[in-house]
Amino acid sequence: MPLLKTLSAAALLAFAGGASAQITLTLSSWVPPAHLLTRAQSDWCNEVGKATSGRIKCNLLPKAVVPAPGTFDAVKDGLADLSYTVHGYTPGRFTMGKMAEMPFLGDSAVSTSVAYQRIYEKHLAKLDEHKGVKVITVFTHGPGIIFNTKKAVNSLADLQGLKFRVGGGVVNDIGKALGVNMTLKPAPESYELLSSGVVDGTWFPDESIVSFKLDKLIKHRTAVPGGLYNTSFVMIMNQATWDKIPKADQEIINKMSGEFAARFIGKYWDDTDAASRDAQKAAGVASVTASPAFVAEFKAKTAALEEAWAKDAEAKGLKGAAAVLQELRAEIAKVK
Numbered sequence: 001m002p003l004l005k006t007l008s009a010a011a012l013l014a015f016a017g018g019a020s021a022q023i024t025l026t027l028s029s030w031v032p033p034a035h036l037l038t039r040a041q042s043d044w045c046n047e048v049g050k051a052t053s054g055r056i057k058c059n060l061l062p063k064a065v066v067p068a069p070g071t072f073d074a075v076k077d078g079l080a081d082l083s084y085t086v087h088g089y090t091p092g093r094f095t096m097g098k099m100a101e102m103p104f105l106g107d108s109a110v111s112t113s114v115a116y117q118r119i120y121e122k123h124l125a126k127l128d129e130h131k132g133v134k135v136i137t138v139f140t141h142g143p144g145i146i147f148n149t150k151k152a153v154n155s156l157a158d159l160q161g162l163k164f165r166v167g168g169g170v171v172n173d174i175g176k177a178l179g180v181n182m183t184l185k186p187a188p189e190s191y192e193l194l195s196s197g198v199v200d201g202t203w204f205p206d207e208s209i210v211s212f213k214l215d216k217l218i219k220h221r222t223a224v225p226g227g228l229y230n231t232s233f234v235m236i237m238n239q240a241t242w243d244k245i246p247k248a249d250q251e252i253i254n255k256m257s258g259e260f261a262a263r264f265i266g267k268y269w270d271d272t273d274a275a276s277r278d279a280q281k282a283a284g285v286a287s288v289t290a291s292p293a294f295v296a297e298f299k300a301k302t303a304a305l306e307e308a309w310a311k312d313a314e315a316k317g318l319k320g321a322a323a324v325l326q327e328l329r330a331e332i333a334k335v336k
Helices: 002-019 036-051 068-076 096-101 109-127 170-178 187-195 207-211 239-244 247-255 258-283 292-302 304-315 321-334
Strands: 023-027 056-060 082-086 133-140 145-148 163-166 181-184 201-204 220-223 232-238 286-289
Touching: 023 036, 023 082, 023 239, 036 056, 036 082, 036 247, 036 258, 068 082, 068 133, 068 232, 096 109, 096 133, 096 170, 096 232, 096 304, 096 321, 109 133, 109 258, 109 321, 133 239, 133 258, 163 170, 163 187, 170 181, 170 292, 170 304, 187 201, 201 207, 207 258, 232 239, 258 286, 304 321
Parallel strands: 023 056, 163 181, 163 201, 220 286
Antiparallel strands: 082 232, 133 232, 145 201, 145 220
16 A cells, blocks of 8 residues: 555656756847847746746757848747748738737837737737737837938938838838838848948938947938838747747737736837937937928828728738727727
8 A cells, every 4th residue: 555655646746847858948039138128028028937836948049040131930840939920021911910010009019019909809809810820919100200321301302312121010001102222131231231331321210220230330310200111020820839838928928928028028129219319329329200291291191001001901801900000099099
């Protein structure tokens, strides 16, 4: 009888040990290690590790498993367990995220990210554009700014003759609407493009100027109230990896996903934007804010973009797309 008790106890211990086995998530990031996206993703995952009492562990890979545009499929195929991607890096594949990229949405990554996540949960998730992966959160960067190496930009006319790098998505459509010369390239290529003179400027959130070491190249900055544009991101996990996580830990991760994760990343972005503006000032970057006349010009040229997006979104199953976009704007205004 004592032997049976001993064997039973051993079996229970073995079962308990298996149930609480540690799972290590491999994290891939296509921006530099010091970039806020790398840090925010890694820190979020480490917070998950703490919340699960170490049952979930994170391993940041020394370099990205694929170039930025291939990230979604890399995570889907299991080359990494966790990463993030820009919807616009694969043109034509994702439609719904464009709503979070429209001009004049807001001046804070926290407000746009949290509101975007709320709208995603309510209206967009069921359309399943991210089929094959587990969505952790959707989010945006801070307001898009016009940066260049040549001259002050105080009107649409000043944009003529300049070549800009953009990241794709709605920002590319904005460039076309304004008649601006655009080159579609991932963010990490910006330094080489600018330093070699292939482009004269880039449309970026403030943080990117320091993150990609552009503060010594950029000479002029034009901020647009509400943002020239935004960029839609999604953080995703490999579905098979998600499925092997015990249910209790899945519940913990779910609580730390969605709006929690959107606010977590948005705060990193807002803080880094502010630090970058200080660094730009120290580097002598001349900064102006678009005048009401400039904004009016801009709005007139880009007014059709929202209507075009709503038509595409309706065709892909989003009922009342125009109203959903207005709901996003209203939600942004509510976020604190």
